[in-house]
Amino acid sequence: MFFNLNRTIANPKQWNKKKRRSPLFVLSIFLISLLFFFFFFPNYTIFSTSSKTANIALSQKYPHCETRFHGEKFLWYAPHSGFSNQLSELKNAILMASILNRTLIVPPILDHHAVALGSCPKFRVQSPKEIRISVWDHIVELLRSRRYASMADIIDISSLLSSSLVRAIDFRVFVSLWCGLNIDLVCSNESNALPSLVDSLKQCGSLLSGIDVNTDRCLFAVDEDCRSTVWTYQNGVDGTLDSFQPDEQLKKKKKIPYVRRRRDVYKALGPGSEADPATVLAFGSLFTSPYKGTELYIDIQKAPGDPRIDSLISKIEFLPFVPEIINSGKQFATQTIKAPFLCAQLRLLDGQFKNHWKATFLGLRQKLDSLRQAGSQPIHFFLMTDLPRGNWTGNYLGDLARDSANFKLYFLQEEDHLVMNTAKKLTLAGRGLRFESVPGSLDAAAKVKHCSPDILPDVLLYIEETVCSCASLGFVGTAGSTIAQSIEVMRKFGLCSSPARAAF
Incomplete structure (x- = not known):
């Protein structure tokens, strides 16, 4: 049955006959009518998030929905966890952006x-x-506290560009x-400048995070x-079930209503899709890893039908x-060791590693024993560990540190001159602001001040990994550690044997 709004609200003649009724009574009748209307028509188009009315309203609320990049389209994602996981996500983001012909927004x-x-x-x-939302809030905090370092300040993507x-x-x-x-406000000493910028960033972040709605030609x-x-990409029939599914016990315990399907990213989000017209395509996590014979989120290892993407897959294995x-x-390896x-x-x-000390130490002990039998002493070895040196007493690391006749131990610390000097060089270089893939972006980058950070970027891990590659x-390496996996990749590609590269 349809609800007739005209029958609920009396016509003008009836209101004239009942002049004694108060304005409050009239307002009450109007509100009751609206409630009935929304009850019977909950999906009426004035509240449809895909309607033109909603999009016009949001475009007025967020004027930046109107593209300012001459038709350029972008891909944004939410990195997380430790640096090695963030690097893995960067590689996946590069791949997805290239498949979908979008410009990658490089995060910090x-x-x-x-x-x-x-x-x-x-x-x-x-x-x-x-x-x-969590990533956006953390990025705002990095900007506010002047601790921002771009992934492109640390990882060299120049050859891809x-x-x-x-x-x-x-x-x-x-x-x-x-x-x-005006991002320059992060460098301002004016008392009201930074809070104003933070508030504006949070407002813009609510749209880029997808808190409100998807808007035509703005965000998907x-x-x-x-x-x-x-x-997936060019790999089987789109929409088929993945081999890994939640078991029945987990479905009941967690009340999981869904199944995992394999979807072609180009068909789902590329030309002709609902997502394609949007200026910004916003993913959540882009982390994946092998599990039970499949990948947990992204299964794109080759693209035989697309030579350009196939070439990119090979190149991003090692960044x-x-x-x-x-x-x-290299300097530490050749001039110190x-x-x-x-x-x-x-x-x-x-995490899990704190419960496996015995197995972790066993691998090192076996390797050192084999080297002792094969060569002369002392054995030089470089150690990178998250266990502070003050806690080495009473374990295998303490024993090695004391046995100077057989082992010569090297390690780096955050306060070492080499580490601090490298951090200063990276800050001055500001590589993240020195590439141009989008017309006009280099001019815009020149207007973004790279103000002196309150705290130098933490570069110890990156230098340690480089030393290990030599x-x-x-x-x-520690079994299951993503850091160990990164070092293995560096060693596979012979990073240390390549000639030193110029730093500008």
């Missing part, structure tokens, strides 16, 4: 575990919207243009995550550090 490096995803195998993760395999823009430059904000927020989707870091690592050496990466405190006597 987030503090270690400032934002956590959760567990994909247990189907317990933050939703894409939640993680985008010069070969036109991908286009990229720094997050600060994008936000300055798209949100219409991807709400699929590893619980429901495995993204080197910028020259300032590589040169410092000055001998063939072994590298050991021992992760002992974080270890000619071998490498012992």
Whole structure:
């Protein structure tokens, strides 16, 4: 039955006959009518998030929805967890942006575990919207506290940009243009400047995070995550079930209503899709890893039907550090150690690793014993570990440090001159603001001040990984550590054997 609004509200003649009724009574009748209307027509188009009316209203609220990049389209994502995971996500983001012909918005490096995803195998993760909000809030804090360092300040993507395999823009430059904000205010000493910028960033972030709605030709927020989707490209029939699904016990316990499907990212989000017209395509996490014979979120290892993407997949397997870091690592290996050496990466405190000290030490002990039998003493070895030196007493590391006749131990600390000097060089270089893939972006970048940070970027890990790539006597890494995996990739590609690169 349809509700007739005209029958509920009396006509003008009836109101004239009942002049004694108060305005409050008239207002009450009007409100009751509206309630009935919304009850019977909950999906009326004035409240449809895809309607033109809603989009016009949002365009007025967010004037930056109108593209200022001459038709350029962008891809934004929400990195998380430790640096190695963030690097893995950067590689996936580069791949997705290239497949979808979008310009990648290069994010900063987030503090270690400032934002956590959760567990994909247990189907317990933050939703894409939640993680985008968390990442945006943390980026605002990095800007506010002057601790911002771009991924492009640390990872060298120049070869990808010069070969036109991908286009990229720094997050600060994008936000300055798209949100219409003056990022330079982070360097201001005016009392009201920074709070005003922070408030404006949070308002812009509510749109870029997909808090409100998707708007035509403005933003499309991807709400699929590893619980429901495995993204593929040119790999099988789109929409088929993935081999890994939540078991029946987990479905009942967690009340999981969905299944995991394999979806072609180009078909789902590329030309002709609902997402394609949007200026910004916003993902949540882009982290993936192998699990039970499949990938947890992105399964794109090759693209035989697309030579350009196939070439990109090969190139992003190894993305080197910028020259300032590589040169410092090589310098430590050749000028401080000055001998063939072994590298050991021992992760002992974080997560699951704190419960496996015995197995972690066993691998190192076996490797050192074999070297002692094969050669002369002392054995030179470089150690990178998260266990502070004050806690080495009473364990295998303490024993090695005391046995100076057989072992010569090297390690780096944050306060070492080499580490601090490298951090200063990176800050001065500001590489994240020195590339142009989008017309006009370099001019915009020139207007973004790279103000002196209150705290120098933490570069110890990157230098340590580079030193380990130069270890000619071998490498012992902690099983399951993403840091160990990164070092293995560096060693595979012969980073240390390549000539030193110029740093500008």
